[in-house]
Amino acid sequence: MAVVSGYGLGEPVKGLLDGYDASRAYDEVFEPDGSVRGVYTRIVERFRGLGVTELRRLEKLVAEEFRRQGITFTVYSEEEGTERIWPMDLFPRVIAAAEWDELARGLSQRVAALNCFLADFYNGGGEALADGVVPRWLVVSSQGFERNAVGIRVPHNAHCNIAGIDVVRGANGRYRVLEDNLRNPSGISYVVENRAAMAKVCTWLFDDHAVQPTEQYAPMLRATLESMAPDGRDSPHIVVLTPGIFNSAYFEHAFLARSMGVELVEGRDLVVDDHTVYSRTIEGLVRVDVIYRRIDDAFLDPVSFRPDSALGVPGLLGALRAGNVSVCNAMGNGVVDDKAVYPYVPEIIRYYLGEEPIIDNVTTYTMWDPDQRAEALNRLDQLVAKPVGESGGTGVLIGPHASEQELAEARSRIEAEPREWIVQELVQLSTLPAFADDRLESRHLDLRPFILTGETTEVFPGGLTRVAMRRGSLIVNSSKGGGSKDTWVLAHDSP
Numbered sequence: 001m002a003v004v005s006g007y008g009l010g011e012p013v014k015g016l017l018d019g020y021d022a023s024r025a026y027d028e029v030f031e032p033d034g035s036v037r038g039v040y041t042r043i044v045e046r047f048r049g050l051g052v053t054e055l056r057r058l059e060k061l062v063a064e065e066f067r068r069q070g071i072t073f074t075v076y077s078e079e080e081g082t083e084r085i086w087p088m089d090l091f092p093r094v095i096a097a098a099e100w101d102e103l104a105r106g107l108s109q110r111v112a113a114l115n116c117f118l119a120d121f122y123n124g125g126g127e128a129l130a131d132g133v134v135p136r137w138l139v140v141s142s143q144g145f146e147r148n149a150v151g152i153r154v155p156h157n158a159h160c161n162i163a164g165i166d167v168v169r170g171a172n173g174r175y176r177v178l179e180d181n182l183r184n185p186s187g188i189s190y191v192v193e194n195r196a197a198m199a200k201v202c203t204w205l206f207d208d209h210a211v212q213p214t215e216q217y218a219p220m221l222r223a224t225l226e227s228m229a230p231d232g233r234d235s236p237h238i239v240v241l242t243p244g245i246f247n248s249a250y251f252e253h254a255f256l257a258r259s260m261g262v263e264l265v266e267g268r269d270l271v272v273d274d275h276t277v278y279s280r281t282i283e284g285l286v287r288v289d290v291i292y293r294r295i296d297d298a299f300l301d302p303v304s305f306r307p308d309s310a311l312g313v314p315g316l317l318g319a320l321r322a323g324n325v326s327v328c329n330a331m332g333n334g335v336v337d338d339k340a341v342y343p344y345v346p347e348i349i350r351y352y353l354g355e356e357p358i359i360d361n362v363t364t365y366t367m368w369d370p371d372q373r374a375e376a377l378n379r380l381d382q383l384v385a386k387p388v389g390e391s392g393g394t395g396v397l398i399g400p401h402a403s404e405q406e407l408a409e410a411r412s413r414i415e416a417e418p419r420e421w422i423v424q425e426l427v428q429l430s431t432l433p434a435f436a437d438d439r440l441e442s443r444h445l446d447l448r449p450f451i452l453t454g455e456t457t458e459v460f461p462g463g464l465t466r467v468a469m470r471r472g473s474l475i476v477n478s479s480k481g482g483g484s485k486d487t488w489v490l491a492h493d494s495p
Contacts, residue, residue, distance in 0.1 A: 016047060016055065016440045017433065024472075025428040026173045027442060028093065039094045039490065042208040047091060052438045058090055059435065061201045071193050072251060073478055087483035088194050089434045090202060093445070093465045094209070094488045103167070103175055103449070104459040106358030109349060111163045111451045114182060114336050116352035118159035122149050122332055133351045134344045138368075141419065142341065143389045144183070144334020146297050148304055152320050152331065155228050156455050159330040162221070162292075163451040164188075164464075167359065169430035176362045176427065178446065180342060181391075182333040184294055187464035188450050189252035192217055192259075194486040195462075210491040212461040218259035220452055220460060221292075225260075227454035228326045229289045236289035238262045239270070239279055243295050243311050253294050267295075272315030275322035290326045291316075297331050339388040339422050340366070363425040367418035376423040377411050384424045385410050393477045400426065401474075429474055432485065434467055444468045446476050447487065462487040 022030040029040045036044050063085050066072075071086045095103075120127055121139065129136040139145060164185025166178045195214040199206065222238070229236035242253035244266050257264035263279060270288065271278050278285035293300065299311040306312075319325045335341060343364045346357045365376040365383075376383060380399050387395040397410045414421045433440035449463035465485040466476035476482040 016050060016052065016435075017044070018439065020433060020440060021442055022431065024431060024442060025444065026169050026171055026430040028169075028430050028432045028445075039096050039493075043092065043094065043205070046205055046208075047433075047440065055090065055435055058201055062088060062090070062197045065197050065200065066193070069193070070251065071190070073190075073248060084478075086190055086193070087469070087478060088190075088197065089443075089467060089469070089483050089485050090198070091433045091435065091440060092198065092205070092486045092488050093432055093447075094490065095462075097490045097493045100461065100489045102358070104461075106175070107163075107165055107167075107449055107451050107459050108457050109353065109355060109358050110165060110177065110180070110345065111160060111182075111453055112457065113349040113352045114163075114180065114345065115157060115159055115453060117348050118330070118333060118336060119154065119157035120352075121335065122159070123151065123153060123157075128348065128351055131351070133347050134341060138340055138419070139335055142335045142338040144332070144336070144338045146332035146334065148317055149297075149330065149332030153323060154330050155230065155232075155326060156453075158228065158453045158455075160333055160336075161224055161228060161328040161330075161453055163453070164448045165451065166446055166448050168362075168427050168446045170427045173430070175359050177345075177359050178362055178427070179339070180337060180345070181448070183329060183337050184296070185448070185450065186249045186252055187448055188217060188460070189255040190484060191450075191460075191462060191464050191487065192255075194484060198486045209488065212489045212491050214460075214462060217450075217460055218256065220458055221256065222260040222262070224452040224454040224458075225290050225292055225328055227456075228328055230323050230326055233289055237279070237287060238290045238292065239265045239288055241265055241267070241270070241291050241293040241295060241313075243299070247294075249294065256292070262292075267310060267312045270313045270316075272313060272319050275315070275319045275324055277313065277316065277319050277325045288325060290328060292328050297334065300327070300331065337391075339386055340368075340419065343422065362427055365423040367414050367421045367423060373414070373418055377414065380407055380411060380423070382426065384426050385414065386422050386424065388420055388422060393475055396475075398426065398474060429468075429476075432465075432467065434469060434483065434485075436469060436471070441471065443471070444474050444476065445485070461489040 066085045128134055160182040164181040167175045168178045169175055192214045225238050226236055240253055240257040254264055269280050277288040279288050295311050298305050299309045301312050301316040302309050303314045304317040343366055349357045365372040367373045383399045385397040429444035431442035432445050434443040445465055445467040447463050447465050450460045452458045465487045467483045467485055468476045469483045
């Protein structure tokens with residue numbers, strides 16, 4: 001077992017990092033021999049000088065800051081209080097400039113190809129389906145396929161304006177895409193607030209690094225949304241559409257509206273007249289050009305979708321078809337969020353862009369293929385099974401951590417509905433120190449960068465690093481006990 005006993009040129013690491021185990025996976029901070037990776041040298045030195053009492057004090061200051069500002073998230077599954085203070089660990093994640101540049105290129109490439117696929121599928125000739133790049137039956141059977149989206153023109157063919165692509169690093173240290181989120185990806189508000197809290201409480205930690213800022217996200221998002229205005233209207237009126245205060249991401253909805261300086265509205269605040277959307281204000285009706293929606297497709301328009309819901313805007317679909325308003329992200333993006341389509345994304349990149357994928361997928365087995373299904377079910381105790389229509393880790397079975405009964409039940413479910421499952425090779429997510437049990441211990445983590453696409457595409461520097469705070473756990477979701485970290489992208493690699 002490789003246990004950290006030194007850093008740099010062999011000087012011993014003491015205190016909070018004593019006995020740190022970097023052997024279970026690729027560690028972001030420590031090399032296999034226990035030496036510190038270059039970008040973390042000063043971070044390790046700083047934390048080496050902290051004691052347990054001081055680190056607890058800093059954590060308390062951050063929690064108080066979050067509580068004062070109402071920075072919370074909701075856990076629906078718990079019987080006791082569902083509101084929790086957003087959890088952040090103080091040891092930051094650091095990404096070198098050159099490493100980030102390569103990752104950003106790969107993310108831009110992936111989102112560009114998926115936008116091409118969505119534009120082709122909903123408004124083109126469906127060429128990728130006709131040419132067999134993705135099976136037609138698979139796409140049209142997806143829960144995310146929205147027939148009402150067919151024929152609705154989208155400015156710049158940018159169906160996905162805000163993407164959150166989950167990436168991980170395996171044992172070899174290479175990034176892999178774990179999941180695509182092109183409907184309503186959440187988490188960016190916590191990225192910005194994590195940085196604000198760190199800069200306030202741990203100012204001294206930034207002294208040794210040129211870190212790219214995070215406060216520019218709101219201007220980036222606003223510029224993206226403005227570029228999506230129908231017919232290129234100048235100074236378009238933008239609103240953020242929220243389901244309301246009981247939604248788990250309501251804090252983020254309010255945060256983004258406030259940061260961009262636009263209205264936060266619910267469905268009842270909007271009205272459609274003559275295929276034009278208006279916002280009800282104290283000064284009367286004001287035309288709306290762009291709606292950044294944070295509600296699902298099925299709730300957008302009760303006339304065309306669910307008449308039992310009051311969340312949406314009656315007549316919105318007609319305004320969309322008339323080209324009088326843009327909804328971001330566009331309807332129907334769920335077809336590429338479907339994990340059943342995920343295995344085909346590398347071919348989608350090759351087909352539309354004529355390029356090799358810069359970031360690979362995790363090795364995935366399609367359960368509707370009899371041969372792949374047989375191979376995967378035979379090795380299910382070594383693999384990860386995922387229901388294609390779920391999110392947030394719901395229904396995921398991690399083979400090595402499952403009981404024989406759980407494995408048997410999963411095999412039965414997969415055999416009964418093979419289209420509803422994929423199975424992937426287990427990725428031992430990379431690790432980073434996190435404060436637990438009065439010391440810094442290795443914990444698994446992932447990364448959700450955010451990509452904005454309108455007239456142009458930009459990758460926001462950094463992203464939401466989620467960390468599994470339970471020892472050995474690979475589940476990073478905050479609703480299941482995970483935490484987060486401030487993510488630093490260095491402006492340059494040399495001091």
